[in-house]
Amino acid sequence: MHFMQSLHQAWQRNNSLVCVGLDPEPAKFPAHLRDTPDAVYTFCRAIVDATADLICAYKPQIAHFAALRAEGALERLIAHIHDAHPGIPVILDAKRGDIGSTAQHYATEAFERYQADAVTLNPYLGRDSIQPFLDRADKGVILLCHTSNPGAADLQDLIVEGTGSERLPLYQHLARTIARDWNANGNCALVTGATWPEQLAQVRALVGDMPLLVPGIGAQGGDVEAVVRNGRTADGTGLMISSSRAILYAGHGEGFAADARQATETLRSQVNRCR
Numbered sequence: 221m222h223f224m225q226s227l228h229q230a231w232q233r234n235n236s237l238v239c240v241g242l243d244p245e246p247a248k249f250p251a252h253l254r255d256t257p258d259a260v261y262t263f264c265r266a267i268v269d270a271t272a273d274l275i276c277a278y279k280p281q282i283a284h285f286a287a288l289r290a291e292g293a294l295e296r297l298i299a300h301i302h303d304a305h306p307g308i309p310v311i312l313d314a315k316r317g318d319i320g321s322t323a324q325h326y327a328t329e330a331f332e333r334y335q336a337d338a339v340t341l342n343p344y345l346g347r348d349s350i351q352p353f354l355d356r357a358d359k360g361v362i363l364l365c366h367t368s369n370p371g372a373a374d375l376q377d378l379i380v381e382g383t384g385s386e387r388l389p390l391y392q393h394l395a396r397t398i399a400r401d402w403n404a405n406g407n408c409a410l411v412t413g414a415t416w417p418e419q420l421a422q423v424r425a426l427v428g429d430m431p432l433l434v435p436g437i438g439a440q441g442g443d444v445e446a447v448v449r450n451g452r453t454a455d456g457t458g459l460m461i462s463s464s465r466a467i468l469y470a471g472h473g474e475g476f477a478a479d480a481r482q483a484t485e486t487l488r489s490q491v492n493r494c495r
């Protein structure tokens with residue numbers, strides 16, 4: 221199924237705009253798992269199985285697996301999500317960006333090796349660096365627009381176009397360019413951090429109903445109510461509100477997966493109250 225189709229269905233089926241980020245950090249695992257041979261896979265699979273009916277997507281962050289030499293665990297985890305929870309889209313958070321010939325290999329890595337439904341990309345090398353991904357109409361292409369980190373403003377807020385009240389910062393120029401020119405296959409989405417709610421509203425105004433992946437709530441302190449108010453579409457969807465640490469490490473004992481479920485349910489309710 222196409223990424224956009226599965227995302228729309230998951231929003232409805234699970235009545236949820238919550239995306240769970242899968243960022244394994246063994247030092248934070250419960251003691252009974254920490255030193256077991258397949259801890260990364262066992263931990264992440266338990267989180268997935270405890271939350272799959274409450275969410276609209278999973279977002280494994282590739283560096284968290286690669287740094288642990290656990291790419292094999294990531295492959296098995298994504299295969300498990302597809303087998304056990306069909307229809308839940310998997311976004312590979314890789315933030316790739318390179319010249320076209322290398323980008324082609326990154327597309328193969330994301331969609332063939334890992335079987336991801338969507339991938340995050342850094343668009344600042346320009347359209348040719350994204351083209352191999354845009355050509356995969358069945359896959360989601362999720363482009364960094366205004367990131368959640370404090371330094372996002374250093375470059376992304378620089379004025380690149382216009383004068384007076386018509387001045388357009390880089391992230392808005394990018395949002396408009398992607399919505400107008402790059403989204404011919406209807407498979408684009410943007411990353412806009414929860415920690416910058418005004419910028420989120422500006423992006424929503426520029427891109428119509430394009431889905432927005434919004435990290436930065438939970439551990440980074442973004443305001444859920446402001447995110448939903450500024451980012452939702454007219455039908456009360458349009459958002460993948462992503463939380464990793466606040467869900468994964470909600471509990472520290474044997475009941476960690478149930479604690480993660482509780483944290484996910486609480487976030488879903490908080491979001492749904494504002495939709």
Ligand SMILES: O=c1ccn([C@@H]2O[C@H](COP(=O)(O)O)[C@@H](O)[C@H]2O)c(=O)[nH]1
Nearest residue numbers: 241281367368413435439440463464465
């Ligand atoms: O602008 C961005 C883009 C990506 N991320 C990623 O999202 C998660 C956030 O983790 P939390 O524990 O919920 O803070 C992490 O994988 C980042 O690499 C982001 O935070 N901001």
